[in-house]
Amino acid sequence: MDPGHPFGLGTLPYGSFTAPGSPDPRVGVAVGDLVLDLTAAARALLPADAALFAAGTLDGLLAAGPATWARVRAAITGWLTDERHRPVLEPLLVPTEFTTPRLPFTVADYTDFYASEEHATNLGRLFRPDGAPLTPNWKHLPVGYHGRAGTVVVSGTPVVRPSGARRAPDGEIVFGPTARLDFEAEVGFVVGAPSTPGRPVPLAEADRHLFGVCLVNDWSARDIQSFEYVPLGPFLGKSFATSVSPWVVPLAALRHARVAPPPRDPRPLPYLDDAGAEPWGLDLELTVTLNGHQISRPPFAGVYWTAAQQLAHLTVNGAPLRTGDLFASGTVSGPRREQRGSLIELTWNGAEPLVLPDGGERAFLLDGDEVTIGGTAPGPDGGRIWLGEVRGRVRAAAPG
Structure with missing residues (x-):
């Protein structure tokens, strides 16, 4: 990933998306010109928090509170900077142009x-x-x-x-x-x-x-x-x-x-x-x-x-x-x-x-x-x- 990309490791924004061949919504994290399928990545690398992303929206993560927000962000940063996780992550990175964005969370008020x-x-x-x-x-x-x-x-x-x-x-x-x-x-x-x-x-x-x-x-x-x-x-x-x-x-x-x-x-x-x-x-x-x-x-x-x-x-x-x-x-x-x-x-x-x-x-x-x-x-x-x-x-x- 280009370290100077504005959607770099210092940003890591969250959203919801669908991709070709996968009609179910997924939680994603923008990484440069790619989207990391966080719903799938959490099942493999963060199983204790995987349920937060299972529905394909940010609702679960939002409700979990600041300690969880910090833990998840730190985990994602670690995955993306540690070569040991490459075999798991590479298949879960989708070019942004092939994704369709969805409303990222359920708007309450x-x-x-x-x-x-x-x-x-x-x-x-x-x-x-x-x-x-x-x-x-x-x-x-x-x-x-x-x-x-x-x-x-x-x-x-x-x-x-x-x-x-x-x-x-x-x-x-x-x-x-x-x-x-x-x-x-x-x-x-x-x-x-x-x-x-x-x-x-x-x-x-x-x-x-x-x-x-x-x-x-x-x-x-x-x-x-x-x-x-x-x-x-x-x-x-x-x-x-x-x-x-x-x-x-x-x-x-x-x-x-x-x-x-x-x-x-x-x-x-x-x-x-x-x-x-x-x-x-x-x-x-x-x-x-x-x-x-x-x-x-x-x-x-x-x-x-x-x-x-x-x-x-x-x-x-x-x-x-x-x-x-x-x-x-x-x-x-x-x-x-x-x-x-x-x-x-x-x-x-x-x-x-x-x-x-x-x-x-x-x-x-x-x-x-x-x-x-x-x-x-x-x-x-x-x-x-x-x-x-x-x-x-x-x-x-x-x-x-």
Whole structure:
């Protein structure tokens, strides 16, 4: 294996896949341009933990908790660096191009936050031009909403243009396919070990529950969303599809990416106050391409509310975590135009369309458009590790 490959030994992300001649799902580990069949490898080399991978999803591993996560990662690293295991492993390494990714874990609940100050400010300026860009609560707690777990799909799944009620430009209320389909470049966090009902999870215990990260595209129908969201927030304009990358990168692979979060003013409430605590900011670099053309590079390091704070807020009222809970950061945007993580910001709600290399313009997504979100993070020895990518192509609205 190429030691410089971004899916090298410093990454070792987990996923679920099928391969030709083997229709049953398997748990896999990405190793360079190959996928290690962990379901089979564990039976041979880690029999005490083999049951964790038997179902072909990450569910068993997620629920097992941090001690098991560390033991399994250490075992896999040992197998791949010890020539004695080559005869067992070589037949279990499948070229990635011959595999079909599956949703890596069963999504229990899905929550989407609104944690990027630049994104929230941009949308505030667009929709409240005569008022303060940020709502009064925004710097006091991580604003979020509960999404729909049943429409979280794996990368590569087509996204059908949704229909709904919306206000036409002439003011008439109409029903039909969205005319303002958008993407949102986000980072997702995957919950492993559950928590006790009624007991909040403090900041210091986040790493006991958070297993890893994935990339998220929270597709949005802006016209449906803007008509429906008062007074209870996003609903049908968001719930039709949320795409996730096929690989979950364990937090253990991101230890070189930890950075201090941005300064907070005012100081957060005590349950969110991370001053002097282990830093939970992550220096991740995202890229967004539309039909193969890069249109944005959102920086995650500047996101105002960290994953640990979002987790603390999710549970502060006593709501328990469940294995497979997924929560996302919300759209990641930076201070410059080329760092905005959605079309509504990049085109300023359609007023400033993007010009593509073929001469075409985009205010919002057209049928046939493909959006790809990728990401990297600092790795060992000054290199970078890959977070994979999440892809989705827009299909025309269903008839009827």
